[in-house]
Amino acid sequence: MTDHAKQLEQRFAKTDATVAVLGLGYVGLPLAKLFHNAGFNVIGLDVDSRKTDMLQRGESYIEYLGEDYVKDLADSDRFTPSTDFDLLESADAIVICVPSPLGEHNDPDLSYVEATCEEIAPRLRPGVLVVLESTTYPGTTREVVLPRLEARGLTCGRDFFLAFSPEREDPANPTFTTHNTPKLIGGIDDTSGRVGAALYEQTLEKVVRVSTSEVAEAAKLLENIYRAVNIAMVNEMKVLLTEMDIDVWEVIQAASTKPFGFHAFYPGPGIGGHCIPVDPFYLTWKAKEVGFPTRFIELAGEVNNQMPGFVIRRLTEALSEDAKAVRDSNILVIGLAYKPEVSDVRESPALTIIEKLQSLGANVSYHDPHVPKTHKMRKHDLGMTSTELTPDALAAADAALIITPHAAIDLALIGEHAKLVVDTRNAMAKLGPVKARVVSA
Ligand SMILES: NC(=O)c1ccc[n+]([C@@H]2O[C@H](COP(=O)([O-])OP(=O)(O)OC[C@H]3O[C@@H](n4cnc5c(N)ncnc54)[C@H](O)[C@@H]3O)[C@@H](O)[C@H]2O)c1
Numbered sequence: 001m002t003d004h005a006k007q008l009e010q011r012f013a014k015t016d017a018t019v020a021v022l023g024l025g026y027v028g029l030p031l032a033k034l035f036h037n038a039g040f041n042v043i044g045l046d047v048d049s050r051k052t053d054m055l056q057r058g059e060s061y062i063e064y065l066g067e068d069y070v071k072d073l074a075d076s077d078r079f080t081p082s083t084d085f086d087l088l089e090s091a092d093a094i095v096i097c098v099p100s101p102l103g104e105h106n107d108p109d110l111s112y113v114e115a116t117c118e119e120i121a122p123r124l125r126p127g128v129l130v131v132l133e134s135t136t137y138p139g140t141t142r143e144v145v146l147p148r149l150e151a152r153g154l155t156c157g158r159d160f161f162l163a164f165s166p167e168r169e170d171p172a173n174p175t176f177t178t179h180n181t182p183k184l185i186g187g188i189d190d191t192s193g194r195v196g197a198a199l200y201e202q203t204l205e206k207v208v209r210v211s212t213s214e215v216a217e218a219a220k221l222l223e224n225i226y227r228a229v230n231i232a233m234v235n236e237m238k239v240l241l242t243e244m245d246i247d248v249w250e251v252i253q254a255a256s257t258k259p260f261g262f263h264a265f266y267p268g269p270g271i272g273g274h275c276i277p278v279d280p281f282y283l284t285w286k287a288k289e290v291g292f293p294t295r296f297i298e299l300a301g302e303v304n305n306q307m308p309g310f311v312i313r314r315l316t317e318a319l320s321e322d323a324k325a326v327r328d329s330n331i332l333v334i335g336l337a338y339k340p341e342v343s344d345v346r347e348s349p350a351l352t353i354i355e356k357l358q359s360l361g362a363n364v365s366y367h368d369p370h371v372p373k374t375h376k377m378r379k380h381d382l383g384m385t386s387t388e389l390t391p392d393a394l395a396a397a398d399a400a401l402i403i404t405p406h407a408a409i410d411l412a413l414i415g416e417h418a419k420l421v422v423d424t425r426n427a428m429a430k431l432g433p434v435k436a437r438v439v440s441a
Contacts, residue, residue: 001191001194002157002158002191004126004127004158004159004160004161005161005191005194005195007127008092008093008127008129008161008195008198009194009195009198011092012093012195012198012199012201012202013198013202015038015039015040015202017040017041017092017093017199018040018041018042018043018090018091018092018093019032019035019040019041019042019043019091019092019093019094019095019199020042020043020044020045020087020088020091020093020094020095021035021042021043021044021045021095021097022045022046022094022095022096022097022098022116022119022120023045023046023096023097023098023099023112023116023134024044024045024046024048024051024052024055024081024097025046025062025097025099026062026169026171026274026344027097027133027167027169028044028046028095028097028098028133029044029062029065029070030065030169030177030178031095031097031133031167031178032044032073032079033069033070033073034178034179034203034204035095035203036072036073036076036078036079037203038202038203039078039202040078040202040203041078041079041080042073042078042079042080043080043082043087043088043090043091044073044079044080044081044082045081045082045083045084045085045087045088046081046083047083048083049083051081052081052082052083054070055070055073055074055079055081056074056081057074058070058071058073058074058075062171062343063342063343063370064171064172064341064342064343064370085119085123086123088119088120088123088124089123089125091128092127092128092129093128093129093130093131093199094120094128094129094130094131095130095131095133096113096116096120096130096131096132096133096134096145097133097134097167098112098113098115098116098134099112099134099274100112100113100134100135100136100278100282101274101278101378102278102281102282106281106284106285107281107285108136108137108281108282108285108286110136110140110144112134113132113134113136113140113144113145114144114148117144117145117148117149118148120148120149121148121149121151121152122152124149124152124154124160126154126159126160127159127160128160128161129160129161129162129163129192129195129196129199130145130149130160130161130162130163131162131163131164131165131185131196131199132145132162132163132164132165132213133164133165133166133167134167135166135167135220135221135224135275135278135279135282136217136282137217137221137282137283137285137286138214138215138217138218138221138283138286139214139217139286140164140217141162141163141164141188141213141214141217142188142213142214145162146162146188149162156188156189156192157188157189157191157192161187161188161191161192161195161196162187162188162192162213163185163186163187163188163192163193163195163196163213163216164185164186164213164216164217165183165184165185165186165196165200165216166184166216166217166219166220168181168182168183168220168223169181171339171342171344172339172340172341172342178204179203179204179205180204180205180206181204182204182205182206182207182208183200183204183206183207183208184208184209184210184216184219184220185197185200185207185208185209185210185216186209186210186211186212186213186214186215186216186217187212187213188212188213193209193210193211193212194209197209218283220279221279221280221282221283224275224276224279224280225279225280225283225296225297225300227265227276228271228276228277228279228280228297228300228301228304229296229297229300230263230265231265231266231267231268231271231276231300231304232299232300232301232302232303232304233265233300233303234248234252234265234266234267235267235268235303235304235307236303237251237267238267238310239306239310242314242440247440248267248440249266249426249429249440252264252265252266266425266426267307268307268349268424268425269307269308269311269349269350269353269403269424269425269441270304270305270307270308270311270349270352270353271304271307271338271347271349272338272339272345272346272347272348272349272350273338273339273344273346273347273348274344274346274347277301277304277347278347280294280297280300280301281297281301283297284297284298307349308349308352308353308356309356310441311349311353311401311403311422311424311441312326312353312356312357312360314422314439314440314441315331315357315399315401315422315441317439318399318420318422318437318439318441319398319399319420322398322419322420324398326357326360326361326362327360327361327362328361328362328363329362329363329398329399330362330363330365330396330397330398330399331357331362331363331364331365331397331398331399331401332364332365332366332367332387332393332394332397332399332400332401332418333350333353333354333364333365333366333367333401333403334366334367334368334389334400334401334402334403334404334405334409334414335350335366335367335368335402335403335404335405335406335409336348336350336351336366336368336371336374336386336403336404337350337368337370337371337404337406338350338404339404340404340405340406340407341370341406341407342370343370343371345371345374345377346377348403348404349403350366350403350404351377351379351380351382353401353403354366354382354384355380355382364384365384365387365393365397366384366386366387367386367387367388367389367393367409368386368404368406369386369406369408369409370406370408371386372385372386373385373386389409389410389413389414391413391416391417394413394414394417394418395417395418395419397418397419398419398420399418399419399420399421399422400414400418400420400421400422400436401421401422401424401441402414402421402422402423402424402425402427402428403424403425404425405425405427411427411428411430411431412431412434414428414436415428415431415434415435415436415438416434416435416436417435417436418436419436419437420436420437420438420439421434421436421437421438421439422439422440422441423438423439423440423441424440424441426440
């Protein structure tokens, strides 16, 4: 252990240190709050001044966290939200939580991670811990971050410390929050792993140290590939069983009575969010380096990406039974976010489905209590505003298409006033018989 490492460990143990969190989004903001609540001085840095301004005013921009979530941060003299990267000079620990999306051709886009390294490197001083939390392929911390941070002559493991610790945030999960979800951490070297664990141990219920940053990076991808593959498998079952006129939901319920060896996954209109549709392809890209075909990942992506098409086919068939074509039909999409209780629409299959329906000539509106209007995104620009869910709006629609049934959505009202409900989530089943014709998709 170097002197720097010993001193950092001691200071973390007393929470007598300054932690800078870079990127104050879904991952960075809860983390900044945790470090603050543990007693650290926290600098919250983001390139988006709208966010840092709102934090200064005590206003939250992440709806599911609640309005009051950042009030204590705004009132505290231990929290500094800012766009001024010079503040990094006073940090003892720097935690990177910036986006890691896919580029145009499904390749990793590490430009945000690289940009933060360029901000950190000239301000890095001896005795600082840097942790990457952004999801990425195995090797990123060592191959992309390390050389940039060492470029000015400091040596990792001696002068500064570098680790990877994947974020396992599950927005709106009432049981597992950042605080009580076990946290993996792996260092570039043993000392870095140890110093990194010392930081998180002050803040989180359980920290699990692994031998290298590569193990931590790969573990995160395994977790998300496991989900992507299992969801694809059950989505394929849904398409097949629908063809065979067997209720996939009842089949899953039946299989779930087995007390061992079966874990239920549920089908849907496609996968969404910043993780499951994106992260597996980070590994696919890296695997090419060793000439290894990641067939499970590719197949899962293919099956999951076909689900919006399946939903549209089911909707088209259901409309046909009412002697209606998709062209000129009025379709009311219920739920735009990628999962219940969040306002996040990133990669949401609802966006693809709406665009496809529009291209087929349908008049599409949507209702989502968490998404009052749509914003321009890299791949989508719908320019739509949420419609109020009223008996008239439902009666005027040729079909209500359920994509994301948030708890606040009045399903009984839909069942009472819609003519046709196309349900991708089996949401209507819990109501029992309703007036509307319900078709599963
Ligand atoms: N959202 C989740 O549920 C989740 C879960 C697990 C892992 N992750 C991973 O965590 C990382 C962050 O995801 P997120 O959902 O919080 O993204 P986000 O888009 O909500 O937040 C990222 C923030 O980083 C800021 N930013 C961009 N460039 C920056 C820079 N150079 N310096 C400082 N800030 C910068 C953005 O303005 C934004 O506020 C990603 O790698 C993601 O894959 C996300």
